[in-house]
Amino acid sequence: MWIEQLEYDGGLDYKGKVTFGKKTIISSKHNIVGKSTLLRVILYALGFKVVMTNGIAALNLKTDIKIITDDSEKIQIFRDTEKVILKWISSGKIKEMHLPEDSKALQSIFFNFNNIRILDNCLGTFYFEQGRGYSLINHGVVTPKNYFDLKDLIIQLVPEIEEKLKIIDKKESIIKRKISAINAINAVLRDKNASLEENDEDEITIQNLNSLKFKLNQLKKRKRAIKESINDNNKLLQYIGKLKLKLRLSDGTKVLVTPDKIEGMESTIGYLKSEKVVLNNQIEETKQLISINEQGLKNKYKNQTLDKFAIPKAFNLDKNNAILKYLQERRDSLTSQKKELLKKHSYQELQDRLYKLYTDNANELKISKWLSHGIFSSKNISGLIGTEQEFTALSIRLAALKLIEESTKINLPLILDSPFQELDTDNRKLLVKFLENEFSEKHQIIITSVAKEIPENLDDNWQIITID
Incomplete structure (x- = not known):
């Protein structure tokens, strides 16, 4: 393009x-x-x-x-x-x-990508932002809502395994949640003073708590975004003030451009501040609702850790341990399936090809300390200094760019x-x-x-x- x-x-x-x-x-x-x-x-x-x-x-x-x-x-x-x-x-x-x-x-x-998911990673291969862009290799934020992860990128270039891996990941996520819930309940059951009973009303309360906490996080995110917008507007006004620009009117007179003379800016900032006040009120109301729901459960289950609380179908330590053992075996089985899936398909070939492209780039840029195969991470790169660090990160990300080119012809x-x-x-x-x-x-x-x-x-x- x-x-x-x-x-x-x-x-x-x-x-x-x-x-x-x-x-x-x-x-x-x-x-x-x-x-x-x-x-x-x-x-x-x-x-x-x-x-x-x-x-x-x-x-x-x-x-x-x-x-x-x-x-x-x-x-x-x-x-x-x-x-x-x-x-x-x-x-x-x-x-x-x-x-x-x-x-x-x-x-x-x-x-012209047929695989739209590649778009999640492609920006990190061709756009290098000043200051921080070169050091972001895995799980890095390139721009808001755009991330860069080499492992995900390689998986996305192998469409025949991507859907299978998604199914395995989903199963692993479900098992992980169940294991966490049972471990939390077992911790309570081991307490001699614990007294639990099944109650549908409690389950509804916990669902409400989760919904309220999600809402609280969204409100806080919106508040941060508004705060950033207000700061950006204020910085712009300060910048304009420092420029000391003058406008020549039709009658030949000159007028100094000051922040207070910019039409609409004051009302924009005022609107943002008003919205921030409304959000503050909504945040406080949500916090109060969370507190009320949590206090109700605390009064009934004083020894319970609410963050991990879940209502199981049976409050029996031996039975829970048997279920836990089964779930852990299923998790180990899924991990083995994932490893075998990656070995049998072209994932490993692409990973090897990525490393070859990296070493070719590193050689051209005269890097003396090559990274070992399979340890492409920001942590490893941060151990380098100066030009070695810049050129190493550049070599890896441009290797990913070449890999996309070879795999998609784009x-x-x-x-x-x-x-x-x-x-x-x-x-x-x-x-x-x-x-x-x-x-x-x-x-x-x-x-x-x-x-x-x-x-x-x-x-x-x-x-x-x-x-x-």
């Missing part, structure tokens, strides 16, 4: 139009001028949920991005907050979609935010040479960098866009 052009309008003079080449460097004389934001706007235009910088998330951001798929189909995507319009240029066909519910369906169109773009920042002159040149040799033929490359960090003597095929 090739990103051809991006046009964006976020209001407050945040507007622009950028045309990308096959190899593009977005440059500036200084940092903090919007290079990282521009990359995030690209992802936003493609339907991903991203953290926007400089308060742009609070604005009504509209984007118009033109892409060319691997099938040479040109698609134009208009996004206005949650509404997306796709237009196929050759046929004029138009399709309307809505985010976030249609995000995977949208991305599967222009990435060529994703490569987007790197400030990759030269922590490197010396020689390693910057080494990285550019590596990217040109390994990726420039099939993949579009987009890089951000301050001008002084761009390696010298780049070939003429590199397009440099300055956004100062």
